[in-house]
Every structure is written in C-alpha cells, then in structure tokens.
Amino acid sequence: MTCGRPFASSIGLCWPALTRDHPRRPLRSRAFGHNRAMMRTANRPLSSSTRLFELPCSERVRTMMRFECLAHRLEALMEETSEHAHLEWLRVQFELYDLLSTRSDIKHELLQELERQRQQLARFQGEPGVALEKLEEVLSQVNHLHERLADAPTRMGPHLAEIDFLTALKGRSSIPAGACPFDMPVLYAWLLRAPEQRQANMHEWLDHLRPILSAARLSLRLIREVADPTSQIAEEGRFEMNPNGRQARLIRVWVESDRELICDMSANKFTVAVRFRTINQLLQPETLSEPVPFQIALCEF
Structure with missing residues (x-):
C-alpha cells in the first residue's frame, strides 16, 4: 500500500499495510531490555511470502487498530482515480463515523495513551546506550500529536451533519442500492468531477479526523516496535x-x-x-x- 498524503504526514510517518512490515531506523536502549532495539521488530527482513498476524489484547488497542484499519482503506481508495473507488471511499468514511459514534470517549482514551507513552519514553533520557536523537524525535512526535488532539473537538461525529451532501448520502447508504443515480443525482454529479477535485474534497472531509487517526497510528507504532520477536x-x-x-x-x-x-x-x-x-x-x-x-x-x- 502506498501513502500519497498520509494522515500522519504532519509528523512524517507513513504506515505499512496490515500484512507487511517495512524497515525503520533502530533506536537502541538498554532500558528496553539489555540493549534490545526499539524498532527491531519492524527491521526484521521479510520476504514476499511472509505473513504477519496480530491479536490486540486490550479494548483500547483493539479500538485503535479498528481506526487504523479504516485509515488504511481510506488511504488506498483515495489514491485511486476511478469513480467506483471514490464511491467506496465514501462508504468506508461512513464506517469511520459509525465507529466514532460507538466510541465517544476515543479522544480521552488516546490522550491518556499518548501521555502514558510520553512518560515511559521520557524515562529513557540519559540512559546509557540510548540513541538520544532518535528518542527526542519520537518524543517530539508524541508531544505534537498530543497537542493537536487536545485542541480537537471533543465530539468528532457531529461534523458530518454540517455537510448536507454527506448527510443525505449516509441516510441512503443503509438502503440496498439506495444510492442509484435517480436517488442521488448530486452524488453522480460529484463522481463526474475530475479525480483531483474529488480527492481534494475527500482530504477536506477528513481534516478534522486526522488528529485521532494519527494519534492511534503513532501509539500503535510504539506498541509494535518496542518488542523483540x-x-x-x-x-x-x-x-x-x-x-x-x-x-x-x-x-x-x-x-x-x-x-x-x-x-x-x-x-x-x-x-x-x-x-x-x-x-x-x-x-x-x-x-x-x-x-x-x-x-x-x-x-x-
């Protein structure tokens, strides 16, 4: 999966597909367990036949992975230029709104998670064997996302109601074949726009959700990489x-x-x-x- 304009672009992160890991620069730390590499997990050489499976062991991690899964799908569909891909993008976005409606506390949960990880990372400053430059880079990313998320609205879902087009389409999405041209002429007028125009609309519609998506993905990155297989x-x-x-x-x-x-x-x-x-x-x-x-x-x- 390629990331054209990743949700975490503001902190310089681009994320792998769910079944692949990609190399990252290691951060070595004795504090993580006798000079183990924080990110060695992601550095292990993988062939095209390697498969990765994951099991979340807490509700918080499970929820973050659900957001991550939807973000991967949105990114892949947004990079496409076909009308069918962008129509599917709208459906996946509605899944994201539905997930938000079931987890109204997600902002508070993510702020707690980022703060917990920030405190744990800060303990490694000054430890022998720690790549201080890399540690400070990661801490800067955590601090930046914590600030962005803290400034974001507490309730993200109501933004949908501000866009009549999306509200009408979501109402029809629960009806089998409810978004046919005779039902939603505005939708098909939008699909006839140039792909670049549709992509610009999609980026705009996701702007207010990027702090949540980026925070979930950064938290998962840290959880994944501070472990040795x-x-x-x-x-x-x-x-x-x-x-x-x-x-x-x-x-x-x-x-x-x-x-x-x-x-x-x-x-x-x-x-x-x-x-x-x-x-x-x-x-x-x-x-x-x-x-x-x-x-x-x-x-x-």
Whole structure:
C-alpha cells in the first residue's frame, strides 16, 4: 500500500499495510531490555511470502487498530482515480463515523495513551546506550500529536451533519442500492468531477479526523516496535507458551509460507496459544499435520 498524503504526514510517518512490515531506523536502549532495539521488530527482513498476524489484547488497542484499519482503506481508495473507488471511499468514511459514534470517549482514551507513552519514553533520557536523537524525535512526535488532539473537538461525529451532501448520502447508504443515480443525482454529479477535485474534497472531509487517526497510528507504532520477536515452532500447527507474568497489549506473529495460512490466537495471563490452519478451495479451514516455524512478539509498551 502506498501513502500519497498520509494522515500522519504532519509528523512524517507513513504506515505499512496490515500484512507487511517495512524497515525503520533502530533506536537502541538498554532500558528496553539489555540493549534490545526499539524498532527491531519492524527491521526484521521479510520476504514476499511472509505473513504477519496480530491479536490486540486490550479494548483500547483493539479500538485503535479498528481506526487504523479504516485509515488504511481510506488511504488506498483515495489514491485511486476511478469513480467506483471514490464511491467506496465514501462508504468506508461512513464506517469511520459509525465507529466514532460507538466510541465517544476515543479522544480521552488516546490522550491518556499518548501521555502514558510520553512518560515511559521520557524515562529513557540519559540512559546509557540510548540513541538520544532518535528518542527526542519520537518524543517530539508524541508531544505534537498530543497537542493537536487536545485542541480537537471533543465530539468528532457531529461534523458530518454540517455537510448536507454527506448527510443525505449516509441516510441512503443503509438502503440496498439506495444510492442509484435517480436517488442521488448530486452524488453522480460529484463522481463526474475530475479525480483531483474529488480527492481534494475527500482530504477536506477528513481534516478534522486526522488528529485521532494519527494519534492511534503513532501509539500503535510504539506498541509494535518496542518488542523483540523470538523464533518458535508450532508442532502440527499448534503452539502454547507461558507469558511468565508479562502483560502483552498486542501479540504479533510472523510466518514464512507460500500456503494460504490463517492464524488463530488467544491470550490470558497464564497462556498464549497460537494455531495455524490452511484453507481449501471452498475457503474452509483445515488442520495441519506438519510443524510450522514462526516468530512471535509480545508487545507490552
């Protein structure tokens, strides 16, 4: 996935697709565990056959990942120029508004998360082995987004009501085939505009949501990158481990395979369980009989 004008552009971040990781410059810190690399997870070499699976272990992380998922889709669709892609972009935007309506406390949650991460990062200043320049860069990004989010309106959803076109279209979106040309002539007039004009409208309609989307993605980036993966083997596709008291907020699993694998994960304070299965031509899961080498990271930051 390419990022033409990423939501986090103001802090210089561009984000990977959900099934890929891209290299980042490491920040080494003894404080993160005997000179481990904060961002080494994202630096691991991946081939085209590598698959990444993730399991959020808290409601806050799960919500942030939902926002991230919608942001990825919006970015990809916005970069397209076809009418169908931009019509789908509108539908995904309505999903985003629906998600906001169910999480009216999201701004408060994200402010708490950024503040928590800021305090944790600040503890590493002056620690031996820390790449101070990189640490200050990350802290600057966190501070900047915290300020932007604090200045944003408490309730984001009502912005939709200010745009008659979007309000009318959202009302029709719940009706099967409710946005046909004879139902929404204004919509089809908009779709006939030049792609650049439509893209400018889409950027404008998302402006007020960018602080939330950027904050969620930066928080997830830090959670993901302050963790080291370990190599394991799932015998007959199954694996269990004792987290030894570690409270993972997110579990990440990488597997090298040309097969169509799916990964089921579960976690509690006593056990982390991973199960790999393949799918047949009818998209039905099937058990595995052979061992599956993989890597796993318990992200606690």
